[in-house]
Amino acid sequence: MDEICESEKAILDWAASYPKYRKLTDLTKEVLLEIQNETDIDHAAAVFYHRAITEPLNRKFIEYVFTKQNEMLRKRPDYSKKNILFAIAPGMFYKDNTEVDADGKMIRSMVRSMGITDAVIPTDQTGTVEGNGTIICDFIKNNQDKNTIIIGTASKGSGDFKMAIDQCGKEPYFAKVSGWFNFGGLTKGSLVMNAMMEHWLYSKEGKLYFWWNNYNWKGLESLRGGPDAPLAKNVEFPKTMIVVNIVGVPMSQVVTDRARPLYDYLSQFGPNEGLTLLSDGYIQGAPLFPSWRNDHYFRVPLPEERMKAFITYIVETKKIK
Numbered sequence: 001m002d003e004i005c006e007s008e009k010a011i012l013d014w015a016a017s018y019p020k021y022r023k024l025t026d027l028t029k030e031v032l033l034e035i036q037n038e039t040d041i042d043h044a045a046a047v048f049y050h051r052a053i054t055e056p057l058n059r060k061f062i063e064y065v066f067t068k069q070n071e072m073l074r075k076r077p078d079y080s081k082k083n084i085l086f087a088i089a090p091g092m093f094y095k096d097n098t099e100v101d102a103d104g105k106m107i108r109s110m111v112r113s114m115g116i117t118d119a120v121i122p123t124d125q126t127g128t129v130e131g132n133g134t135i136i137c138d139f140i141k142n143n144q145d146k147n148t149i150i151i152g153t154a155s156k157g158s159g160d161f162k163m164a165i166d167q168c169g170k171e172p173y174f175a176k177v178s179g180w181f182n183f184g185g186l187t188k189g190s191l192v193m194n195a196m197m198e199h200w201l202y203s204k205e206g207k208l209y210f211w212w213n214n215y216n217w218k219g220l221e222s223l224r225g226g227p228d229a230p231l232a233k234n235v236e237f238p239k240t241m242i243v244v245n246i247v248g249v250p251m252s253q254v255v256t257d258r259a260r261p262l263y264d265y266l267s268q269f270g271p272n273e274g275l276t277l278l279s280d281g282y283i284q285g286a287p288l289f290p291s292w293r294n295d296h297y298f299r300v301p302l303p304e305e306r307m308k309a310f311i312t313y314i315v316e317t318k319k320i321k
Contacts, residue, residue: 004292008251008292011042011043011046011251012046012049012050014043014046015043015046015047015049015050016050018035018043018047018050020035021035021047021051022051023051023055024048024051024052024055024058024282024288025284026051027047027048027051027278027279027282028279029269029270029277029279029280031279032044032047032048032270032271032277032278032279033269033270035047036267036270036271041252041267041270041271042251042252042271044270044271045249045250045251045271045278048249048271048278048279048290049249049290049292052247052249052282052288052290053290055288057285057287058287058288058289058290060287061244061287061288061289061313062289064309064313065289065306065309065310065313066306066309068305068308068309068312068313069303069305069306069308069309070305072305072308072309072312073305076113076114076308077114077115077308077312077315078114078115079114079115079116079315079320080115080116081115082115082116082147082148082315082320082321083117083146083147083148084115084116084117084146084147084148084149084150084315084320085116085117085118085119085143085146085148085149085150086107086108086111086116086117086118086119086149086150086152086311087118087119087120087121087139087143087149087150087151087152088103088104088107088108088118088119088120088121088151088152088153088157089121089123089132089136089151089152089153089157089158089160089161089164090102090103090104090120090121090123090125090154090157091103091154091155091156091157092125092126092155092156092219092220092223093125093126094120094125094157095125096125096213100297102154102155102157103120104120104152104154107152107181107183107307108120108152110304110307110308110311111308111311114308114311114312116150116311117146121135121136121139122135122139123135123136123157123160124216124219125215126210126215126216126217126219126220127160127216127219128216128218128219128221128222128230129156129159129160129162129163129219129222129223129230129231130163130167130222130230131219132160132163132164132219133160133161133162133163133164133166133167134164134167135160136151136160136161136164137164137167137168137171137174140164140168140173140174140176140177141168141171141173143176144173144176146176147320147321148176148177148178148179148318148320149176149177149178150177150178150179150180150181150311150314151177151179151180151181152181152183153180153181153182153183153185154182154183154184154185155184155185155186155275155296156186156223157185158182158184158185158186158187159185159186159187159189159222159223159231161180161182162187162231162235163230163231165235165237165238166233166235169235169236169237169238170238174238174240175238175240177238177240177241178240178241178242178314178318178320179241179242179243179244179311179314179315179318180237180241180242180243180244181244181246181310181311181314182243182244182245182246182283182286183246183298184246184247184248184273184281184296184298185245185281186223186231186275186276187231187280187281187283188225188229188231188232188276188280189223189224189225189226189229189230189231189232189276189280190223190224190225190275190276191224191225191226191266191269191277192225192262192265192266192275193220193221193223193224193225194224194225194226195265196220197220197221197224206220225276225280237285237286242313242314242317242318243283243285243286243287244286244287244289244310244313244314245281245282245283245286245287245288245289246288246289246291246302246310247273247278247281247282247288247289247290247291248273248274248290248291248293248294248295248296248298249271249273249278249290249291249292249293249294250263250273250274250293250294250295251293252267254293254295254299255274255295256274256295256297256299258274258297259273259274259275259295259296259297260274262274262275262296263295273294273295273296274295274296274297275296276296287313289310
């Protein structure tokens with residue numbers, strides 16, 4: 001972990017000594033809410049963070065990332081001869097709202113400096129996760145000339161790609177996908193969308209806004225959370241694909257103004273990062289890098305060398321030639 005203040009150290013020390021739910025897999029939505037009700041939202045988030053960094057798979061991954069990050073300061077890898085494509089499945093409004101870098105401009109610039117080709121998958125910026133899943137499948141099918149493909153996702157793009165895995169993950173052409181770099185993704189939707197759709201005023205205002213801008217309201221509906229949501233089901237990931245998962249874990253006092261209203265709303269369900277619950281951000285079996293202090297919008301930028309280390313992990317683990 002990077003440097004922390006005394007209050008953060010105190011709450012993390014408490015989390016380390018908390019006797020119950022010692023495994024990350026124990027921390028369901030219900031369990032995290034129970035811990036929150038016993039203590040507060042910050043202590044529940046700290047338990048999630050502690051269990052995440054001490055889980056054996058994650059600990060090994062985190063050690064790799066920090067080691068590789070230091071190596072990157074001395075020498076940058078050159079993958080230009082490997083014919084790798086890094087393709088972003090962009091977030092919602094990626095064409096019209098460039099402020100939040102929903103098309104991954106920053107990470108695409110980083111991978112280019114490593115000799116990796118980049119692209120933005122032309123999904124519908126407000127399309128349904130099902131429709132965008134089909135577009136992503138077609139994109140993969142049409143890029144079989146590449147040695148391998150790494151898919152990068154954030155926010156809604158993660159839900160789109162999860163749906164693509166469900167639709168075509170067992171197709172022979174999908175074997176080209178060697179890695180999934182999931183950065184603050186909504187892989188199980190968001191209960192924020194449910195609140196918007198169920199509130200008569202927000203729903204009417206939202207539909208009017210979408211109609212006025214020629215957006216697809218059903219795309220927002222497909223991002224809802226809950227057991228009956230399109231993204232609720234567990235998807236079997238292909239064994240040929242390495243998954244790297246980055247999740248923000250904020251303390252309540254450092255949540256950004258942008259994320260604050262949604263964070264406060266979701267707090268009734270448990271600790272969250274401003275758009276999804278921490279329990280929903282965890283992908284079982286995938287290495288998890290919890291980013292302390294960050295909410296959904298990652299106010300604290302991760303060092304460039306660390307971001308590159310995430311990509312290098314996929315390349316080296318898959319032994320891409």
